[in-house]
Amino acid sequence: MADTDLFAEANRQLVICNACRYCEGLCPVFRAIETRRDFGKGDVFYLANLCHDCRACYYACMFTPPHEFAINIPKILSDARIESYKEWSWPSLFARAFKESRIAFFLGALISLLVVIAAVVLVGPSRLFAPHAGPGAFYAIIPYPAMVVPAVTIVLFGIAVWIRGGIRSWHEMKDGPQSVSGTTLIRAAGAALGLRHLQGGGPGCTYPDERPSSGRRIYHSLVFWGFLLDFASTTLAYVYQDFLHELPPYPVLSPPVILGTLGGVLLLIGAAGLIWFKWKSDRAPAEGRAYAMDYAFLILLGLTALTGMLTLIFRTTPALGTFLVLHLAVIAALFITVPYGKFVHALYRSLALVRYYVERE
Amino acid sequence: MNLFDVIVVGGGNAALSAALAARHVAPRVLILERAPEYMRGGNSRHTRNIRCAHGSADEFFSAPYSEEEFLEDLIGVTGSPANLDLAKFVSRQSTKLPQWMSEHGVAWQQPLAGTLSLGRTNRFFLGGGKNLLNAYYRTAQKMGIEIRYSSFVEDLIIEDDSFEAVVLKTNGGRELIRANAVVIAAGGYEANIEWLKRYWGDSANNFIIRGTPYNDGSMLAALFEKGAKPVGDPKAFHAIAVDARAPKFDGGIVTRLDATPFGIVVNKLGRRFYDEGEAIWPKRYAIWGGLIAAQPDQLAYVIIDAKTVGRFLPPMFKPYQADSLECLASLIDVDRGTFVATLREFNCATSGKTEQRMEEPDGNGTRGINPPKSNWAIPIDKPPFYALPLRPGITFTYMGVEIDETGRVLKQGGRPFKNVYAAGEIMSGNILSRGYLAGFGMTIGSVFGELAGRMAATNGRH
Numbered sequence: 149m150a151d152t153d154l155f156a157e158a159n160r161q162l163v164i165c166n167a168c169r170y171c172e173g174l175c176p177v178f179r180a181i182e183t184r185r186d187f188g189k190g191d192v193f194y195l196a197n198l199c200h201d202c203r204a205c206y207y208a209c210m211f212t213p214p215h216e217f218a219i220n221i222p223k224i225l226s227d228a229r230i231e232s233y234k235e236w237s238w239p240s241l242f243a244r245a246f247k248e249s250r251i252a253f254f255l256g257a258l259i260s261l262l263v264v265i266a267a268v269v270l271v272g273p274s275r276l277f278a279p280h281a282g283p284g285a286f287y288a289i290i291p292y293p294a295m296v297v298p299a300v301t302i303v304l305f306g307i308a309v310w311i312r313g314g315i316r317s318w319h320e321m322k323d324g325p326q327s328v329s330g331t332t333l334i335r336a337a338g339a340a341l342g343l344r345h346l347q348g349g350g351p352g353c354t355y356p357d358e359r360p361s362s363g364r365r366i367y368h369s370l371v372f373w374g375f376l377l378d379f380a381s382t383t384l385a386y387v388y389q390d391f392l393h394e395l396p397p398y399p400v401l402s403p404p405v406i407l408g409t410l411g412g413v414l415l416l417i418g419a420a421g422l423i424w425f426k427w428k429s430d431r432a433p434a435e436g437r438a439y440a441m442d443y444a445f446l447i448l449l450g451l452t453a454l455t456g457m458l459t460l461i462f463r464t465t466p467a468l469g470t471f472l473v474l475h476l477a478v479i480a481a482l483f484i485t486v487p488y489g490k491f492v493h494a495l496y497r498s499l500a501l502v503r504y505y506v507e508r509e
Numbered sequence: 510m511n512l513f514d515v516i517v518v519g520g521g522n523a524a525l526s527a528a529l530a531a532r533h534v535a536p537r538v539l540i541l542e543r544a545p546e547y548m549r550g551g552n553s554r555h556t557r558n559i560r561c562a563h564g565s566a567d568e569f570f571s572a573p574y575s576e577e578e579f580l581e582d583l584i585g586v587t588g589s590p591a592n593l594d595l596a597k598f599v600s601r602q603s604t605k606l607p608q609w610m611s612e613h614g615v616a617w618q619q620p621l622a623g624t625l626s627l628g629r630t631n632r633f634f635l636g637g638g639k640n641l642l643n644a645y646y647r648t649a650q651k652m653g654i655e656i657r658y659s660s661f662v663e664d665l666i667i668e669d670d671s672f673e674a675v676v677l678k679t680n681g682g683r684e685l686i687r688a689n690a691v692v693i694a695a696g697g698y699e700a701n702i703e704w705l706k707r708y709w710g711d712s713a714n715n716f717i718i719r720g721t722p723y724n725d726g727s728m729l730a731a732l733f734e735k736g737a738k739p740v741g742d743p744k745a746f747h748a749i750a751v752d753a754r755a756p757k758f759d760g761g762i763v764t765r766l767d768a769t770p771f772g773i774v775v776n777k778l779g780r781r782f783y784d785e786g787e788a789i790w791p792k793r794y795a796i797w798g799g800l801i802a803a804q805p806d807q808l809a810y811v812i813i814d815a816k817t818v819g820r821f822l823p824p825m826f827k828p829y830q831a832d833s834l835e836c837l838a839s840l841i842d843v844d845r846g847t848f849v850a851t852l853r854e855f856n857c858a859t860s861g862k863t864e865q866r867m868e869e870p871d872g873n874g875t876r877g878i879n880p881p882k883s884n885w886a887i888p889i890d891k892p893p894f895y896a897l898p899l900r901p902g903i904t905f906t907y908m909g910v911e912i913d914e915t916g917r918v919l920k921q922g923g924r925p926f927k928n929v930y931a932a933g934e935i936m937s938g939n940i941l942s943r944g945y946l947a948g949f950g951m952t953i954g955s956v957f958g959e960l961a962g963r964m965a966a967t968n969g970r971h
Binding site: 163164166167168169170171172173174185204205207208209210211212214215216217348349350351358359360 | 616640647763764825
C-alpha cells in the first residue's frame with residue numbers, strides 16, 4: 149500500500165473505532181484513540197507503536213471483513229508500524245530493510261560471512277581447530293582486539309541510529325504535553341517490562357488464535373529476561389577481565405557462566421515458543437510483511453543462545469574454535485540488524501508507552 | 510428416541526444462554542444458528558453492556574441499584590409492562606446474571622472514564638457483545654453442545670400442542686431434526702422490511718436496520734401460524750437516530766448519533782418537530798428513531814454550529830459543513846426559506862447564554878416557540894454550520910409471543926404449548942411496550958434464555 153493510502157486507510161478505520169469504542173477496555177490504543185478526532189501520520193505512528201499486536205480487537209470487532217466497514221486494526225497498525233520503523237531509521241539504503249527483507253538478510257549474512265572469513269584468513273585453520281584450554285583460550289583463537297573493536301563499532305553505530313530514531317519518533321508522535329515526570333517514566337517502564345498491555349484487557353491475548361491465552365506474554369518475557377541475563381553475563385565477564393584481571397573462559401559455576409547459561413536457556417525456549425506461535429498464528433489480522441522481519445529477529449536471538457551454549461559445552465574440545473566463530477558471526481548479524489530489524493520495537497514501543505502515560509496524567 | 514433433548518433455534522445471547530443452561534440439565538443440546546459462523550450471534554454482536562440490579566457497589570458497579578429501582582426505571586421509561594410479574598422476575602433474576610455469565614466465560618471491562626458512563630446500572634462486556642458471544646460459543650463447545658451454522662429453520666412440526674421436530678432447510682431439500690423440547694430465540698422481525706411495511710407502509714423502505722439481516726421473523730411467523738398468542742404493539746420497537754448514510758443493515762453502534770441535545774433537529778420541510786432538550790437521557794436516546802420515522806421521507810437533520818461541533822462523540826460520517834445557513838440548506842435536502850426562518854426563530858427564543866453544561870439538565874430553555882427546547886438551548890450562530898442527516902435506526906421489534914412464568918409459549922386460548930419455549934427479542938413484548946432502557950435487551954435475553962433452556966431441558970426429560 150502506498151504511504152498516502154496507508155494513512156488515509158488508517159484514518160478511515162480509526163474514525164470508525166472512535167465512533168464505537170467497544171474495545172476501550174482491551175488496551176491503551178483505544179483509550180488513546182478517544183482523545184483524538186482525526187488521525188494524522190504522527191497519530192497513526194504513535195498508535196501503531198503503542199499496539200502490541202495482541203489481536204483481541206480483531207476478534208471482538210463486528211466490522212471485520214467481509215463486513216463493508218472492513219476494520220482490521222492489527223493489520224493496518226502493523227503496516228504503519230513497519231512504515232514508522234523505516235522512516236525513523238537511517239541511512240535510507242539500510243532502512244529499506246524494513247520493507248525488503250532481502251536487504252536485512254543480505255546485511256546480516258554479509259557481516260556473518262565477514263566474521264567467518266576474517267577468522268579463517270587471519271587466525272588460520274591450524275589455530276582455529278586446535279584445542280585450547282585455560283585462561284585466555286578464547287583469545288588464543290581470536291585476539292581480543294579483533295573481537296572487541298568490530299563489536300564496539302557495530303554497537304556504537306546501532307546506538308547512534310537508535311538515538312536519532314528515538315528523537316525523531318518522539319517528535320513525530322507528540323501530541324499534548326511534552327514534559328515527562330519521574331512517576332510517568334516508572335509507570336511506562338513497568339508497563340513495558342511487565343508487558344502489561346499484552347493481555348487483551350485481562351483474559352490474555354488472542355494469539356495464536358481467537359482463544360485468549362497467556363502463552364505469548366510468557367514466551368516474550370522469557371526472551372526479554374533471557375536476553376537481559378545474557379547481557380548481564382557479558383557485562384560481568386568484562387568486569388572480571390578488565391577489573392579483576394581474570395581471563396575467560398570462567399568456571400561452570402562462576403557468576404558469568406551461570407547467568408549466561410540461564411539466560412541462554414530462557415532465550416532459547418522463549419524464541420522457540422514465539423516462532424512456534426507465529427507459525428500457527430491466524431493470518432487474517434496480520435500484515436504479511438511483518439512476518440519475515442519477526443522470524444529473522446527471533447531466529448537470530450535463538451541462534452545467539454544456541455551457539456553460545458554450544459561454545460560452552462564444547463569449550464574444552466577442538467570444536468571450540470568453530471563454535472566460537474559461529475557464535476560471534478551470529479552476534480555480529482544480530483547487532484548489525486539492531487537498527488534495521490524487529491529489535492527497534494523495544495525502543496519505539498517503550499517511547500509510545502511513555503507518550504501514553506504522559507497523555508494520561 | 511429423539512436425537513436431542515433440546516434444540517435451540519437462534520445464535521445470539523438468548524440462544525446461547527438457553528443452550529448453556531439446558532446443557533447443565535441434559536446432555537444432548539443442539540444450536541441451530543441461521544447465520545454463517547462469522548456472522549453468528551444475531552443482534553447481540555452489536556451490544557455492549559447489560560443492565561443488572563445489585564445490592565452493593567463492586568469492581569464493576571459504582572453504587573447499588575436495587576431491584577425496585579430497576580423496575581421503577583423500566584416502568585418510568587417504557588410505560589407499563591404487558592406482564593408486570595415477568596418484569597419483576599427480570600429485575601429480580603438480573604442480580605444473579607453477572608456471576609452466571611462470568612462462570613460461562615464472560616469477561617468484564619474495568620470501569621473507565623468514558624463518554625458513555627453508565628457504571629451504576631450496567632456492566633460492560635470486555636470488548637463488547639461479540640467478545641461475549643465468542644466466550645459463550647467457546648464454553649458451549651467445551652460443554653459438548655453441538656453447534657450448526659448457516660442452518661435455517663423453516664418451520665416447526667407441532668402436533669397436539671407438542672413440539673416434534675424442526676424443519677431445517679438444506680441444499681435442495683429439507684431435514685427433520687427431532688428433540689424433546691425447543692427454545693425459539695431467533696430474534697424479532699426488524700430485518701423484514703415487508704413485514705414492517707404492514708404497519709408503517711412505504712416509510713419502512715427508509716428504515717435503517719442496525720443489526721443482523723437474518724432477523725426476518727420467520728420463526729415468529731411460524732409460531733403465530735401454529736396458534737401462538739401475540740403480545741405487544743406491532744409498531745413498537747427500539748429505534749434510535751442513526752446517520753442517514755449508514756448501511757441498510759448491520760451498521761451497528763458506529764452510525765448512531767447523539768448530537769441532538771447540542772443543537773436542533775429539523776425535518777426536510779425545514780421545521781423542528783420535537784423538544785431536543787428533553788431531560789431524561791434514556792428517553793432521549795430511544796425516542797428519536799420513532800420521531801424521525803414519522804417525518805416526511807423519514808429524514809431529519811441535526812443542526813449545530815462551530816461552538817458545539819467538537820463536543821459530542823465523534824461520528825463515523827463527517828457532517829455537512831457551510832459558512833452560512835443558506836449554503837448549508839443547499840447542501841442538504843431541506844426547504845431553504847423555512848430552514849433559515851426556523852433557525853432565526855430558534856435563536857431569538859434562546860436566552861442568549863452560550864454555555865451548555867451537559868452533565869445535567871441546565872434549565873436553559875427557549876421561550877415562546879413550539880416545540881420548545883427545554884434545556885441546553887443556545888443560539889446556533891457561529892459559523893461554520895454543520896448538519897448531520899438522520900434516519901430511524903431500528904434495533905429490534907417488540908411484538909412477539911406471549912410466554913408463561915416458565916418461559917413456555919402460550920396459545921391463543923391461553924394454554925401453553927407443552928414443550929415450546931421462547932427467549933430474547935421474540936418475547937420482549939411481554940415486558941417492553943414502548944421506549945427502551947440501555948442494556949435491557951441483554952437482560953431479557955439472559956434471564957429468559959437461562960429460564961427457557963433450563964425448563965426445556967427439565968421438562969423434556971419427563
